[in-house]
Amino acid sequence: MSSSLRRGALAATALVISIASLTACGAGNDAQTLGVKPDNAAVTVDDVQIQNALVITQPEAGVKDPAVISATVFNNGTGPQTIDAITLPGTSATVKLKPATGAGPLVVPAGGSVVIGGKGNATAVIANGVPGKKNGDLQEVVFKLSETGDVSLGAFVVPATTYFKEYGPTEIPAPPATKPKPTGKPSGEASAPAGETSGAPESPESGEPTGAATHAAGH
Incomplete structure (x- = not known):
């Protein structure tokens, strides 16, 4: 060759x-x-990278809260950072953060990561749900980190079903009960016996009560 x-x-x-x-x-x-799946929000700012950010609501329609935020936060820096808060601009939602074990701040170790959502992981619970948002909407989520500052991205609002079931809220309230429609008369209302009329009977001739006619006859 x-x-x-x-x-x-x-x-x-x-x-x-x-x-x-x-x-x-x-x-x-x-x-x-x-x-x-499907592809979810991701962003990189300085040493921080956030992947798979989602706002996950209740699996049943009609149940509004609580909801949760699911994401993985990577720290590619040489020092640890804490996630001081997560906010949802444009809503009245408040997010409560909790580490996977113990109490205290949510720490992302240097060269490591923190998973938020799912069994055995850190949690970010939205106690009052996401007012004004429905499944399929895009919601801005801001992660406030101790060194990097605010890291913002858009996350889809999805129900805790199919792919997202394992990362959804652990508190599942019962769906609101539907009230049955009333039919007929209320059960507490009694019917008058047949042949009974209300009030005193009238005299067949004068129209006066029978008692009054008898009294007049006696005089």
Whole structure:
């Protein structure tokens, strides 16, 4: 084989290997960062990266709260950071943060990550739900970190079903009961016996009560 043909074959082989590597890498990233489908919000600010951010509501329609926020927060810096607060601008929602174990601040270790939502992980509970929002809407979520500051992104509002069931609220109130429609007379109302009339009977001739007619006859 001539040198030119060898060079062409080597170049073609290198191109195939490069494409295969990129494809494998993409599949790996999808498996890690998009493990929850469909594709969810992600953002990077300085040393902080937030992936798979969602606002997850109750699985049953008509039950408004509580809701939760689910996300993974990465810290690529050399020092730890705390998530001091999570807010939902434009709503009256308040978010209560709790680490996976114990009490205190929610710490993202240097070179590590914190998973929010799901069994055994940290939690971010929206006690009063997400007023004014319905499933399918996009909600701005702001993570306030001790060093990086505010990190904002848009997160979809989804119910705790299918892919999101394992990350949804752990407190599931019963759906509101529907009141039956009243039929007929109230059960406490008694019917008058047949043949009984209300009030004193009248005299058939004068129209006066029977008692009055008898009294007049006696005089």
